[in-house]
Amino acid sequence: MNAVHRSGSWDRRRRDALAGFAFTAPAMLHTLVFMLVPAGAALYFSFTEWDMISPARWAGLRNYQEILFDSDLYSDFWKSVRVTALYALLSVPASLVTGFVQAYLIDLLRRGQAFYRLVFYLPVITAEAAVAAIWKWLYDPQFGLINAGLEVVGVRGPDWLGTPGVVIPALALIAAWQSGTAMLIFLAGLKGIPRTYYEAAEVDGANRWRQLGHITLPLLRPTTFYLVVTGVIAALQVFGIVYVLFGGNAGPERSGLSYVLHLYLFGYRNGAMGAASAMSVLLFVTVLLVTAAQFRLVPRQYEG
Amino acid sequence: MRALAKWVAATAAAVSLAASAACGGDPPTDEKVVEFWYYQPTPEQSKQVKELLKRFEETEPTITIRLTEIPKDDYNTKLSSALGGGRGPDAGYLDQPLMARYANAGQLAEVPAGTITESDFYDGALRTNKISGKLFGIPLQQTTVALFYNRKLISTPPVTWDELVAESARVRRENPDLAGVNVPKGEGFGAWVFPAFVASAGGTMLDEGNRRIAFADPPAQEALAMWRKLLESSPRQITNSENPFHKGLAAMMFSGPWEVLAIRQQFPQLDFGVAPLPRKDVAASNIGGDNGVVFSKARNPDAAWKWLRFLSDATHNAEFSNITGNFPTNRKSARAAKINTDPAFKVFVDQLETAQARPAVPEWIQINDEYLAKAIEEGVDGGRSPADALADAAVRARKLLGWQ
Amino acid sequence: MSAARTADAVETAVVTAPPTDLAAPRRRRQRRRDAPIALRATAHVLLIGGVVVALAPFVWMVATSFKQPQDVFTPTPGLLPTDARTGQWAGTFANYLQVLDLGGFAVALLNSVIVAVVLIPGKLLLDALAAYAFARIPFPGRDALFLVVLATIMVPGIALLIPKVFVTQELGMGDSLAGVIVPSLVSAFDIFLLRQFFLTLPGELEEAAMIDGAGRLRIFWSVALPLAKPALAVVTITSFIFHWNELLWPLVILSDQDAYTLPLALQALAAGRVAQPHLVMAGAVIAVMPVIGIFLVFGRRILDGIQLTGLKS
Structure with missing residues (x-):
């Protein structure tokens, strides 16, 4: 009996191993071919001079050196970094604040929560290409809906996408319009705060403002942190919207030249694939650092 | 649904091709297939190109040309990535400034001697095919820019730079809601137009023989300063709207023949004229256009060259370039073409006689789009002096080219 | 660090928040006492304003898509596909x-x-x-x-x-x-x-x-x-x-x-x-x-x- 059981268990283990490998094989093979090999290739190409139409030539660290330090050859690299940083700096708070206000107001309601949630999420599920096309037309300085609306209240609207200093704020407005993700996750956070906290505060005579400042916001810190980190990571990779809005020209005085657009233009238009690969590696390292910061800093659980 | 039918046909063709490949059967040896890539024309133009192709295939029954249409903005990207992946076409368009890069990479086949008679072609267009003295392509069509003006606002088009600046200022003075000129911006297009003005002031962009950058010399500085002057009477706030000239918001613009058809179709109420680009010292213009090339890995290069010769010969070149909204590169064909009877197009044709080919260095697109565009933006819209802005661009170009 | 522990750590790093556990059955809603009616009404008013802003781009997209070319570039953009001069309905497919x-x-x-x-x-x-x-x-x-x-x-x-x-x-x-x-x-x-x-x-x-x-x-x-x-x-x-x-x-x-x-x-x-x-x-x-x-x-x-x-x- 005992022996039979043991052999059965051995048999089962063998079959489990077989099943485990078989079940995971397609996914692992795919990961190897489309993630690990490309990751290795990206690293390799970043050390070469390569234009896709002739064989890659080894260039050592030259790409990195030139991208980071040669402002003649890569005159807009740091500009693209600044543009992207400014975009993250404006768009992430814009969408977070909007999303929080929406969530907070929705959470107060007894009826209609589902409706508002649905409406505010619509802009998030809209294709980037469509979002850009729509907003390009909304922002038209002469015939756009926005400046026409401003005119009604007596304000002469700026040339949104034509004035260098206004381009990134205009992009941040689009991000605020797309606040649905933040709204949804803040709403989940709000609903997760135990009622007893508020009851205790009310006994102490704290009004809603004080409750907001002393209970709600502090307890939403992990949620906010999560949204900031994922938002920043996404903002660092912004491409579709600037590409459709500005194409290869990247906007007035290249004020919409995001990091990835710059990378794309160098790789695919100027034929500098080696340099573009090096830019990819630099982006990867940056994202990794942001993720590591999240891992180090984020509180894992609610306190209490 | 024409497009849908086309899709079904293409898919069916792909499936049958895959099937025949799977059976190991090559197409019959006497049939020569050429895969030809070109920019996506409008659907109407696409139909006409196919009719032209039918006539070619009637004269060459053993040759089959497979046309692939690709959006213009993505063409260069797609081509390099397909050739890099080893699945490129046999032949296709190649943008003039890319000739050097592809030739140097060994991707282009040399034009076999005797395929064309060089003297038949406009010099500016032909020269874009010569890399280190060798001919790597046949010019198929060319284009340039001229001055468009709104007849309601401007009675006689300006001929000189001074007149241009004065007219622009007058329009703005008399109509505070309008701009004088839609001044080109510091981007690829503006940098492409710029050499025409530099040449008019007696300058050039590069001196390739002596490995010297010339676009920071006084003629280029004067050209940039003139554009900057134009901006004073041409606020961007007005011209940044879509199609400011078409909508009557800007009295003038520098643009190409493609606008003629677009305006006639979509803005029929606009009364406009076309005049040569205003000049400083000499008449000059820029040039753009496409060469037909055969790639070095082509399966049937002879068949491909026959097709390219057909598109560029005296009989068909004008018709072909007319379909795509460009101009013939073959002089004989140009003389016979009906575009000569259209006064708007005639201006462009005449102006092409003074066209300056772009420098034949592989890095030109990067110099154009990254460095020159930036200099134009800084020198026109930004606060920098034209001399400083261009000098910076020259330093960068020198470094990129290795012309220390 | 063992592979398992690393996996664990990465996991925490990857999905740190929201703190709701995916696997847990949805927690029973612990609702606060309802907000006063005046506050709820104010919230509704503000949110309706938000809805207008959120939907306006879509409305304009749809309206423009039905306009005839000559009615698109008008100084006072309308939210309906109407003829720019006469104001008559002029929608088109x-x-x-x-x-x-x-x-x-x-x-x-x-x-x-x-x-x-x-x-x-x-x-x-x-x-x-x-x-x-x-x-x-x-x-x-x-x-x-x-x-x-x-x-x-x-x-x-x-x-x-x-x-x-x-x-x-x-x-x-x-x-x-x-x-x-x-x-x-x-x-x-x-x-x-x-x-x-x-x-x-x-x-x-x-x-x-x-x-x-x-x-x-x-x-x-x-x-x-x-x-x-x-x-x-x-x-x-x-x-x-x-x-x-x-x-x-x-x-x-x-x-x-x-x-x-x-x-x-x-x-x-x-x-x-x-x-x-x-x-x-x-x-x-x-x-x-x-x-x-x-x-x-x-x-x-x-x-x-x-x-x-x-x-x-």
Whole structure:
């Protein structure tokens, strides 16, 4: 009996191993071919001079050196970094604040929560290409809906996408319009705060403002942190919207030249694939650092 | 649904091709297939190109040309990535400034001697095919820019730079809601137009023989300063709207023949004229256009060259370039073409006689789009002096080219 | 650090918040006492204002798409397709017919549907298979393999763009819908999500099935998958929205106009030399409507799912 059981268990283990490998094989093979090999290739190409139409030539660290330090050859690299940083700096708070206000107001309601949630999420599920096309037309300085609306209240609207200093704020407005993700996750956070906290505060005579400042916001810190980190990571990779809005020209005085657009233009238009690969590696390292910061800093659980 | 039918046909063709490949059967040896890539024309133009192709295939029954249409903005990207992946076409368009890069990479086949008679072609267009003295392509069509003006606002088009600046200022003075000129911006297009003005002031962009950058010399500085002057009477706030000239918001613009058809179709109420680009010292213009090339890995290069010769010969070149909204590169064909009877197009044709080919260095697109565009933006819209802005661009170009 | 512990750490790093546990049954709503009626009314007023702002771009998109070309560029833009001079109704379907046929949107729509119909089920199957094995089947090297999958979540997609194009072309899938579909067939994040779900399944069901002599594949197919429907629904919908809208990958992998998906067709139309907002907006409506339609039907469930997982679509 005992022996039979043991052999059965051995048999089962063998079959489990077989099943485990078989079940995971397609996914692992795919990961190897489309993630690990490309990751290795990206690293390799970043050390070469390569234009896709002739064989890659080894260039050592030259790409990195030139991208980071040669402002003649890569005159807009740091500009693209600044543009992207400014975009993250404006768009992430814009969408977070909007999303929080929406969530907070929705959470107060007894009826209609589902409706508002649905409406505010619509802009998030809209294709980037469509979002850009729509907003390009909304922002038209002469015939756009926005400046026409401003005119009604007596304000002469700026040339949104034509004035260098206004381009990134205009992009941040689009991000605020797309606040649905933040709204949804803040709403989940709000609903997760135990009622007893508020009851205790009310006994102490704290009004809603004080409750907001002393209970709600502090307890939403992990949620906010999560949204900031994922938002920043996404903002660092912004491409579709600037590409459709500005194409290869990247906007007035290249004020919409995001990091990835710059990378794309160098790789695919100027034929500098080696340099573009090096830019990819630099982006990867940056994202990794942001993720590591999240891992180090984020509180894992609610306190209490 | 024409497009849908086309899709079904293409898919069916792909499936049958895959099937025949799977059976190991090559197409019959006497049939020569050429895969030809070109920019996506409008659907109407696409139909006409196919009719032209039918006539070619009637004269060459053993040759089959497979046309692939690709959006213009993505063409260069797609081509390099397909050739890099080893699945490129046999032949296709190649943008003039890319000739050097592809030739140097060994991707282009040399034009076999005797395929064309060089003297038949406009010099500016032909020269874009010569890399280190060798001919790597046949010019198929060319284009340039001229001055468009709104007849309601401007009675006689300006001929000189001074007149241009004065007219622009007058329009703005008399109509505070309008701009004088839609001044080109510091981007690829503006940098492409710029050499025409530099040449008019007696300058050039590069001196390739002596490995010297010339676009920071006084003629280029004067050209940039003139554009900057134009901006004073041409606020961007007005011209940044879509199609400011078409909508009557800007009295003038520098643009190409493609606008003629677009305006006639979509803005029929606009009364406009076309005049040569205003000049400083000499008449000059820029040039753009496409060469037909055969790639070095082509399966049937002879068949491909026959097709390219057909598109560029005296009989068909004008018709072909007319379909795509460009101009013939073959002089004989140009003389016979009906575009000569259209006064708007005639201006462009005449102006092409003074066209300056772009420098034949592989890095030109990067110099154009990254460095020159930036200099134009800084020198026109930004606060920098034209001399400083261009000098910076020259330093960068020198470094990129290795012309220390 | 052992592989298992690293996996654990990465896991925490990857999905730290929202603190709602995906696997936990939804907590019973602990509602606060209702806010005073005046406050609720104010909230409604503010939110309605927000709704107007959120929807105005869509309304204008639809309105422009029905306008005739000469009514588009008017100094006082109207929210209805009316004649710019007379103010009479002047809506037209012509823009749609034009983009569908000549603009290539009919072909693009078909291509987008093909991609969705092949990609989504294929992806669900591969991801669920792997996730199930990682969650429920003990086999040697499991933790190490899972760690590899987890690690790839952190790689930004764009960083691998260029070599991925290279690999895809080397495999002979450049410039084809296969090149759009195959490289997206496995998603590490979805494997992670589904694994978390499978971890919570009670083991008794599997034991019972095993005693009945069922193999792993059978258990996966007839026990685990049906139970995982809620999680699969979340993955289905978020994947659909993501891939339907995706621009960059198709942009770099496809050349031939006839293989274009909707976002690409829209991008090509919007990038035209002469601006035609009425056509672009008609194209945008075609690209956006399927997603919005599905969203309006399943919206509530989708949002609950997303809220639960903290997934960013």
